Amino acid sequence: MDTLNYLIDGFGVALAPHNLMFALMGAFLGTLIGALPGLGPANGVAILIPLAFTLGLRPETALIMLTAVYAGAMYGGRISSILLNIPGDEPAMMTCLDGYPMARQGRAAEALAISAVASFIGSLIATVGLILLAPLLARFALTFGAAEYFALFVLAFATLGGITGKNPVKTILAAALGLMIATVGIDLSTGVQRFTFGTLELYEGVDFIIAIVGLFAVSELLVFIEEKAGAGREMIKVNKLSLKWKDIREILPTSFRGGVIGFISGVLPGAGASLGSFISYTLEKRILGSKNRFGEGDSRGVAAPESGNNGASSGALVPMLTLGVPGSGTTAVLLAMLISFNITPGPLMFTQNADVVWGVIAALLIGNFLLLVLNIPLVGVFVKLLSVPPMYLLPMVTMVAFVGIYSISHSPVDLYFMVAFGVAGYVLRKLEIPLVPVILGMLLGPEVEKNLRHAMQISDGDWTILWSSPLSITLWAIAIAGLVLPVIVGPILRRRMKAGAQPD
Amino acid sequence: MLRLNDRVFGLLMLALAVAYGWGAQQFPEPFGGGEAVGPKTFPTILAVVLAACSLYLIVRPDPGNPWPKGRTALEMLIAVAVLIAYTLILEPVGFIVATMLAIGSLCWRMGAPPLRAYLSGLIGGIVVFALFNYLLELPLPWGVLAFVEGS
Numbered sequence: 001m002d003t004l005n006y007l008i009d010g011f012g013v014a015l016a017p018h019n020l021m022f023a024l025m026g027a028f029l030g031t032l033i034g035a036l037p038g039l040g041p042a043n044g045v046a047i048l049i050p051l052a053f054t055l056g057l058r059p060e061t062a063l064i065m066l067t068a069v070y071a072g073a074m075y076g077g078r079i080s081s082i083l084l085n086i087p088g089d090e091p092a093m094m095t096c097l098d099g100y101p102m103a104r105q106g107r108a109a110e111a112l113a114i115s116a117v118a119s120f121i122g123s124l125i126a127t128v129g130l131i132l133l134a135p136l137l138a139r140f141a142l143t144f145g146a147a148e149y150f151a152l153f154v155l156a157f158a159t160l161g162g163i164t165g166k167n168p169v170k171t172i173l174a175a176a177l178g179l180m181i182a183t184v185g186i187d188l189s190t191g192v193q194r195f196t197f198g199t200l201e202l203y204e205g206v207d208f209i210i211a212i213v214g215l216f217a218v219s220e221l222l223v224f225i226e227e228k229a230g231a232g233r234e235m236i237k238v239n240k241l242s243l244k245w246k247d248i249r250e251i252l253p254t255s256f257r258g259g260v261i262g263f264i265s266g267v268l269p270g271a272g273a274s275l276g277s278f279i280s281y282t283l284e285k286r287i288l289g290s291k292n293r294f295g296e297g298d299s300r301g302v303a304a305p306e307s308g309n310n311g312a313s314s315g316a317l318v319p320m321l322t323l324g325v326p327g328s329g330t331t332a333v334l335l336a337m338l339i340s341f342n343i344t345p346g347p348l349m350f351t352q353n354a355d356v357v358w359g360v361i362a363a364l365l366i367g368n369f370l371l372l373v374l375n376i377p378l379v380g381v382f383v384k385l386l387s388v389p390p391m392y393l394l395p396m397v398t399m400v401a402f403v404g405i406y407s408i409s410h411s412p413v414d415l416y417f418m419v420a421f422g423v424a425g426y427v428l429r430k431l432e433i434p435l436v437p438v439i440l441g442m443l444l445g446p447e448v449e450k451n452l453r454h455a456m457q458i459s460d461g462d463w464t465i466l467w468s469s470p471l472s473i474t475l476w477a478i479a480i481a482g483l484v485l486p487v488i489v490g491p492i493l494r495r496r497m498k499a500g501a502q503p504d
Numbered sequence: 505m506l507r508l509n510d511r512v513f514g515l516l517m518l519a520l521a522v523a524y525g526w527g528a529q530q531f532p533e534p535f536g537g538g539e540a541v542g543p544k545t546f547p548t549i550l551a552v553v554l555a556a557c558s559l560y561l562i563v564r565p566d567p568g569n570p571w572p573k574g575r576t577a578l579e580m581l582i583a584v585a586v587l588i589a590y591t592l593i594l595e596p597v598g599f600i601v602a603t604m605l606a607i608g609s610l611c612w613r614m615g616a617p618p619l620r621a622y623l624s625g626l627i628g629g630i631v632v633f634a635l636f637n638y639l640l641e642l643p644l645p646w647g648v649l650a651f652v653e654g655s
Contacts (some may be wrong), residue, residue: 054640055640095588167566173557194528194547222584269603391611406594412591419591422587
């Protein structure tokens with residue numbers, strides 16, 4: 001019953017007029033960000049963090065806005081999948097399979113509307129799952145000691161590459177780099193200067209917001225220049241919508257199944273939204289058997305991956321909110337947001353900052369309704385904005401990134417850092433070193449070290465404490481599986497995803 | 505397929521790991537004597553992990569992606585130079601003019617006709633400037649346009 005009371009309080013926070021306004025703004029911006037090819041959700045949220053920060057928003061307002069952006073980006077990803085056959089973000093890849101054929105048959109408006117409904121159902125199911133599961137997990141996490149937390153962080157890094165990840169060594173390398181950047185600055189518990197080279201700017205360490213914006217936004221600009229993708233692509237015209245109740249009823253069962261599968265793969269470490277939409281698509285294909293026309297523009301083929309990836313994105317909030325351990329790039333960015341507001345994520349947040357947590361959860365529910373309303377009648381607006389070629393768009397995004405970073409500290413030094421991170425991000429992307437572990441390393445670095453210290457203090461320097469409780473042994477075992485499994489199962493899964501992605 | 509990328513990167517990272525690990529050993533002992541986990545313990549672990557990963561990359565590199573060449577590489581260098589110049593002139597020249605020049609150049613180099621490119625930069629700059637200075641009350645530098653501010 002507690003949960004219900006908290007949730008009602010949460011609605012009180014989320015329905016406050018200014019919070020509602022920011023949620024609406026976030027939902028709109030998010031859809032736009034998701035729709036624009038190359039500007040994925042992590043990227044979009046990253047650019048908006050400095051703004052939310054400098055606007056002097058209260059933590060719950062800022063977090064509500066960014067959660068709305070996050071949810072919106074997942075809705076937006078489908079627009080370019082359907083109209084351009086280019087996924088706006090990675091999880092939207094499966095939506096291309098039936099979305100684009102539908103659009104080519106002159107049913108673009110129907111595909112957009114159906115995918116919006118499916119997204120809504122997927123998110124709704126997953127948000128309900130979040131409401132039920134999160135408090136339980138948070139209560140369980142209260143029993144964690146320092147050693148268990150340390151093992152949990154290792155698990156988070158080990159599974160970050162995901163089961164479909166290519167080279168786990170590169171994931172670890174990236175995480176090590178991020179953790180190393182996090183050690184720069186004055187050591188909090190002993191006051192020793194580490195790797196500051198006597199430079200004043202480095203005393204407080206490297207600001208992860210600058211790093212995130214640089215790594216994502218600036219490197220994106222360079223990638224676009226390299227691919228000479230400035231002109232954009234031919235887009236399919238949107239017809240007039242003629243949607244019957246029967247069309248919606250037809251996709252309901254599919255969307256429900258997709259939402260549940262998505263939620264599960266969002267919560268589990270190492271699965272993520274891409275796998276969620278993939279499993280939901282292939283499973284649906286099998287369930288429908290000979291009745292499906294998947295790959296030829298079947299509306300259920302649009303609904304399955306969309307409900308799957310929206311379910312996964314809400315599910316991914318569960319480990320982030322309850323354990324403070326994000327499982328995806330975008331939730332890592334949301335975590336960055338929390339840390340910059342001095343809110344320590346994790347189980348204690350549910351008691352100490354209950355208004356923030358439940359406000360956000362309520363905002364997720366409200367945001368979904370807003371998004372559904374925004375996405376059906378206003379889809380034309382997004383389509384218009386989507387036709388702005390990247391050669392104007394990406395420079396503008398870069399400007400917003402500059403303004404955001406500049407307005408935090410009014411220091412040009414931060415901007416140089418951002419550009420440097422941008423170039424580094426480009427190089428790492430070229431080398432196929434994932435960027436998310438770098439960011440997660442920077443974010444979690446201080447916590448990892450702190451928990452290691454606490455554990456060692458408790459055991460008086462005995463390292464075996466790190467794997468002495470059944471719980472920590474389990475966590476270590478999952479972590480090791482997370483590293484080994486991709487090597488064995490990864491190639492098979494990747495091949496099947498590739499085969500599935502090509503219409504036969 | 506060339507496997508040079510990962511090898512070179514592995515070597516660089518190995519050098520970083522050694523330098524970082526060596527640097528960590530130079531930290532002064534914290535006041536009050538050594539603890540089990542001092543300021544250098546965690547960095548030392550990281551240095552070892554990074555070194556191990558680098559060695560793996562050197563021994564078993566993945567096939568690398570080709571790097572941009574010629575024209576494309578030049579365009580990318582120009583873009584980075586524009587971003588650095590943007591930072592450099594932001595405060596002295598002011599936000600609006602700097603944005604018109606920098607963002608306009610980026611649009612132009614990405615393929616927009618020059619006039620439209622710089623016009624977009626100017627409009628974008630004015631809109632964001634007005635939004636920040638008046639609506640959000642976060643001052644951005646006026647620079648050379650400071651005379652407008654007083655009037």
